[in-house]
């Protein structure tokens with residue numbers, strides 16, 4: 001489950017279900033970065049871009065690496081700051097369903113992957129279709145192969 005947790009986190013880092021988060025300031029303020037924000041200013045937080053920034057994730061940001069979520073010391077999962085991994089947003093209005101989402105994803109993934117091997121069809125373009133929610137531009141064509149040899 002530790003590796004699967006890393007794989008799900010890595011998927012949400014590169015393809016967050018909510019790619020952009022619009023906010024609006026109620027009062028003029030200064031962000032921790034030093035940027036001044038006027039009253040009623042619209043701000044678009046790009047969660048998609050945050051998951052792909054070299055200064056946040058390092059030179060290997062493009063690589064799908066579940067290992068970056070695993071602590072070598074404890075062999076458990078790294079707790080990564082929500083202001084760094086923002087797929088569930090951060091702060092008081094962050095997603096309260098985060099733990100349920102992980103539980104459901106792990107449950108489904110482990111049930112399916114125990115029985116079947118999922119292989120993406122050769123040359124199928126895997127591209128995101130940014131919208132309010134993240135969709136796949138061409139869907140995901142896969143072959144579902146049974147792990148039991150007699151069912152092949």
Ligand code: HEM
Pocket residue numbers: 012016017018021086087088089092093094095096097098100101
């Ligand atoms: C991979 C799965 C999920 C992702 C990536 C996700 C992501 C998010 C994000 C980014 C927000 C902030 C939206 C905003 O402020 O505009 C949010 C809010 C919320 N999410 Fe999720 N979510 C997921 C699953 C779930 C599940 C399973 C539940 C419930 C069981 C849930 C319940 C909520 C609720 C109630 C809010 C509103 C919180 C508030 O406004 O204070 N989410 N989610």
